[in-house]
Amino acid sequence: MIFALRPSERSGRPTLWIPLVRRIREPFKGLWALPGGPLTHSESLQDAASRNLQETTGLAPSYLEQLYAFGGLHRSPTQRVVSIVYWALVQPTEAALADESENVRWFRADRLGELAFDHNAIIDYALWRLRNKMAYGSIAYHLLGEYFTLAQVREVYEAVLDRELDPANFRRQVKATPEIEETDQYLQGGKHRPPRLYRFTGRPGLDPDNRSTP
């Protein structure tokens, strides 16, 4: 389950997109589904998630975390399947390089049709978790490049939380977080005063997969 920001077609503002793969066999042949695959004996769960991500979309995520293990009895009509789902955030530069083909395509996260299996429910849950994490932790930065303006951060929040935020107040809050570092670079090229660039110096989450690896 991969999230990336892409500019919306109309407004140009960033919105959440996710890549899906088309099912080429039954069940649900022809429908779109989350990328995934079996776990082998010689890789950890996180490694398997990375590998699947790499194989289907060519992406290397800047953030990868376990989402949930789905194990209901009737997730697949043909057999019992337990899916340990990971979710990833990728930076725009990465996302632009992603492979796209007949059977791999990006979709806006808020405009999905009916997907295979219980994948709509999985995505709903991932969106809920993303919004939740965003409200507390510092996760939005993994959707941006190394350098970013505070307005870009605000746009990420606005896209994910789907509401407008006061620019001045948002600034004040972000600047109060110690993980945000001011650079002395400015972003040129806009039709207005050039905004200062910042960078994020924090580490990912505190999950069992990540907490030990410093």
Add this chain to the structure above:
Amino acid sequence: MIFALRPSERSGRPTLWIPLVRRIREPFKGLWALPGGPLTHSESLQDAASRNLQETTGLAPSYLEQLYAFGGLHRSPTQRVVSIVYWALVQPTEAALADESENVRWFRADRLGELAFDHNAIIDYALWRLRNKMAYGSIAYHLLGEYFTLAQVREVYEAVLDRELDPANFRRQVKATPEIEETDQYLQGGKHRPPRLYRFTGRPGLDPDNRSTP
């Protein structure tokens, strides 16, 4: 992974306890471990967790949530094992009924020796999650009975967060949460003014397992 409150032996204040089972075969024969067992083809993950809980300790939890799927390569020295761990909170009345035997015993969560497999790490993570959830959500009530005093709620917070809280300020905050309902009952029997009893009217979490079941 089961949490319950029990009065500390010395101070009498509530502290966190967890039941462990003794390994009766290799690997780690003789060491204590978290209760658990294999997943069958005919039960969901949550059902399997409930069943294992019931079989080993006789407990029926008031709260059951998925913790994490652990899938490192070397968790067991003999074979590759993926454990989808659930954590439960049980009320004191339930916990008092729990089976205890030669091979099932309760331990204080902050005074554990070396356990089998990676179970120390799992418990550390569960404790971290419990503290986290407690700081935000309304989860402490699942460790208490149906009726409770605000001082009891505070004691739960103090036990889990391991720091003292101002009684008056804590009251104010708890009373501000809409899920807490005042009753017109009072708890008699103390050597002091009898405190009013409250009840919790909220629902569990918003996990995929729980969110649909109303």
Add this chain to the structure above:
DNA sequence: TTAGTTCTAGTCAATTTGACTATAACTACT
């Protein structure tokens, strides 16, 4: 009756939040 205890309501200053104003610094147009 009094001392001891916790319960409970309340005050007050410090901090944080939300709404808003004003100036700074750039580009684009005339």
Add this chain to the structure above:
DNA sequence: AGTAGTTATAGTCAAATTGACTAGAACTAA
């Protein structure tokens, strides 16, 4: 060159929240 348009950025002010504290209420035990 000058001016309008735009976003960046700092700052103000009232409202809401939090933390430290005070004081009376209501019970038990002696």
